[in-house]
Amino acid sequence: MSNFIxxxxxxxxxxxxxxxxxxxxxxxxxxxxxxxxxxxSIGFGKPIWRRVGRRDGTEFVISALPLGGYVKMLDERDCEISPQDQGRAFNHKPVSARLAVLAAGP
Incomplete structure (x- = not known):
């Protein structure tokens, strides 16, 4: 049984x-x-560990179900963004940049 665990x-x-x-x-x-x-985020569900980066405020999370993950980017379609952040929004980048981000997961 311990080998199975x-x-x-x-x-x-x-x-x-x-x-x-x-x-x-x-x-x-x-x-x-x-x-x-x-x-x-690594995992889904309730976060069990969380840290906010000092440089740009990215939240790094490890969640309870470690069978997946995601990267949430700034996007005007999800929420209202300030005028100074519009240039950093995913949906405001050129199509080539968006495709590169989507294809980047090795």
């Missing part, structure tokens, strides 16, 4: 690492194109 924990760890690398690709390219990243 170790196997399940190893699987969850491996999936979490793969998800983190994949989402980091989106995060890195978005930052390179000047898109404001609001949240970098």
């Amino acid at each position: 170790i196997l399940i924990l190893a699987f969850i760890f491996a999936i979490s690492v793969l998800v983190a690398v994949h989402e980091f690709g989106h995060f890195w390219v978005a930052r390179r194109f000047g898109i404001k990243v609001l949240r970098f």
